[in-house]
Amino acid sequence: MADKNIDSVLLSVGHDLPYLTGYTAMPLERLTMLAVHSTGVPLLFVPRLEAPRVEEMPGLFELVPWDETVEPLDLVAQDCSGSSTIAVGDQTWARFIVGLTHRLPGVRWERAVEVVGDLRMRKSEIEIAALRAAARAVDEIAGELQSGAIPLIGRTEAEVSADLSQRILDRGHQKVNFAIVAAGENAASPHHHPGDRVIQPGEVVLCDFGGTMNGYCSDITRCVVTGDIPSDVAAAYGVLMEAQAAGVAAGINGVPCEEVDAVTRQIIADAGYGEYFVHRTGHGIGMEEHEDPYMVSGDRRVVETGFAYSVEPGIYIPGKWGLRLEDIVVATDGGPVSLNEADHNLHAV
Secondary structure, eight states: OTTTTOSEEEEOSSSHHHHHHSOOOOOOSSOOEEEEESSSOOEEEEEGGGGGGSOOOTTTOEEEEEOTTSOHHHHHHHHTTTOSEEEEOTTSOHHHHHHHHHHSTTOEEEETIIIIIHHHHSOOHHHHHHHHHHHHHHHHHHHHHHHTOSOOTTSBHHHHHHHHHHHHHHTTOSEEEEEEEEEGGGGGSTTOOOOSOBOOTTOEEEEEEEEEETTEEOOEEEEEESSSOOHHHHHHHHHHHHHHHHHHHHOOTTSBHHHHHHHHHHHHHHTTOGGGOOSOSEEEOSSSSSEEEEESTTOOOBOOTTOEEEEOOEEEETTTEEEEOBEEEEEETTEEEESOOSOOSOEEO
């Protein structure tokens, strides 16, 4: 905060609050807000009916329960009355920010990610261990997919998605964040929502799935083919494997994040598929599925030890098929380490 000339940081719903306090606020119209100032003990304003859910930590923050007849924004504004620059969390509801701007005229507003994001990007050994455990769990499911242990032909995408979701929970995750299953032409839509399309023999099935286990996220993508692998699919997948491996290897400390994207993109473009790679190479991961940093042109932050992010290039041919290959990678002093160990080859099942 001192480095950024920020007097106060206000955090409401989202993952910054539990990162700092261990408490996850319910997304209610009732305000929960942590106020951290450049001096003094932080205050955690919570509705009184929610206060029993908070594990109090004297010395870390002071709990301030507010009653139903009180306007909590008045309490927060009074607490911030001496601040000239205030940073707020990205997920803070507009109703609260608008209310505070009316109560605190003349304040300069910034994003709290400028403060907390720098902390959350650099994962500790404990956080990396949690990410690794989550990755190993979904690796097992990917292996079942590749071995044919998860039936595909004759089932709908939604049925397979539900199957993957249950396996994620059975492997120790507390929450399923997503379970994309996209067959044939649907795989050309990177964020396809699985529906009632029945999976047929002889087509690509793209599966991108992950969840939250003990507070930290998993995210993996593997593709299989229900039968013999067509030559055009095999050729494109060979390029994709090369690009993904190069992207993983490029994440050396000191390299700009955008360079990881550039390396993968160049290989795909040189092979003639450039127009079919329609998204960034990767995103940060931790308590959230998508968080800083981002492996994309324009993100000039340099890779540092503790960064955790995906490397997931894709090739999508509209109306035909789509392919994506994704691992979670952690930057270390000795170079990038992939947390996912599931086979990278394209399997016929």
